[in-house]
Amino acid sequence: MAVFRPDDDRLAAARSLLADLGAEAVPDPMLAVEPTGERPREADYVVFTSKTGAELAADADWEPGAATVVAIGPKTADALEAAGYAVDLVPDAFSSTGLVDLLAPRVGAATVEVARSDHGSPVLLDGLRDAGAAVHETVLYRLVRPEGAGESATLAADGALDAACFTSSLTVEHFLDAAAERGIRADAVGGLNAAVVGVIGEPTRETAEGEGIAVDVVPAEATFEALARETVARLDSR
Structure with a gap:
């Protein structure tokens, strides 16, 4: 199973x-x-959307002051708390939509700082602005494809991959880019469609299906553990 x-x-x-x-x-x-070396700005609410962002804020000695600290999910909350920050809010649905649903009734006329990667969904920023908040985004890090990535694409193209777990739209895009560089994009997609494909969240499903990849599993809980468990269960049921 590719991870x-x-x-x-x-x-x-x-x-x-x-x-x-x-x-x-x-x-x-x-x-x-x-x-990037940036740190979150002062705001009424500061939103973190990943464990990585939480750790980088801590490395930069960020101080929350009187801000309400918001984490997208339990892994991000755990990273913030491990760094000594108190987490005030976590949505029921661990996604940008879940964050909007949680914060929209609270942030009218408030300032909101969103601290995340350069590939964050516009859903979060647009939803908070529609709720009346003054929103600023700080890019704490960029996500790039590592050199040499693509072993799983070769296995998929050869029909030797049983399953794959995609955790974001960007992982789908980078997988396909790596396959294209190897000249096996169509075969890799075909191999995925013969395997079990699990993804986290509807945006990742939409990206995969838009590229011709059939998605078999989208867990209700947007965590890797839920994704892995449900993907293995689907594979075992074949």
Whole structure:
């Protein structure tokens, strides 16, 4: 099963989880982090959308002051709390839409700082602005495709990949870019369509299906653990 997590503790945790589930991981990181050196600005609400962003804010000695600190999900909240920050709000749905649903009734006329990567969904910014908030986005890091990524694309093209877990639209795009560089894009898509494909969230589903990839699993909970468990279960049921 191909996993595309960054080559850090997230990839190690993914491999361990899949091993516990009886699946062999094919680690093929499709994202690498390039910090910008920026830090979140002062605001009434400060929103973090990833564990990486939380860790970079801590590395930059960011101070929340009187801000309400918001995390997109439990992993981000855990990273913030591990760095010594109090997390005030976490949405029920761990997504940009979930954040808008949580914050829209609260942020009219407030200032909101969104601290995230350069590939954040416009859904969050647009939704908060529509709710009346003054929104600023700080890009804490850029997400790039690591050199040499694409082993999973070759396996898919050869019909040797049983499943894949995509955690964002960008992982889908980088997988396809790596396949195209190897001259096997069509075959790699065909291989995915013969395998079990799991994705986190509707935006990732839309990206995959827009590129001709059939999606089999979208977990209700937007976490890698839920994605992995449901994808392995679907694979086992075949």
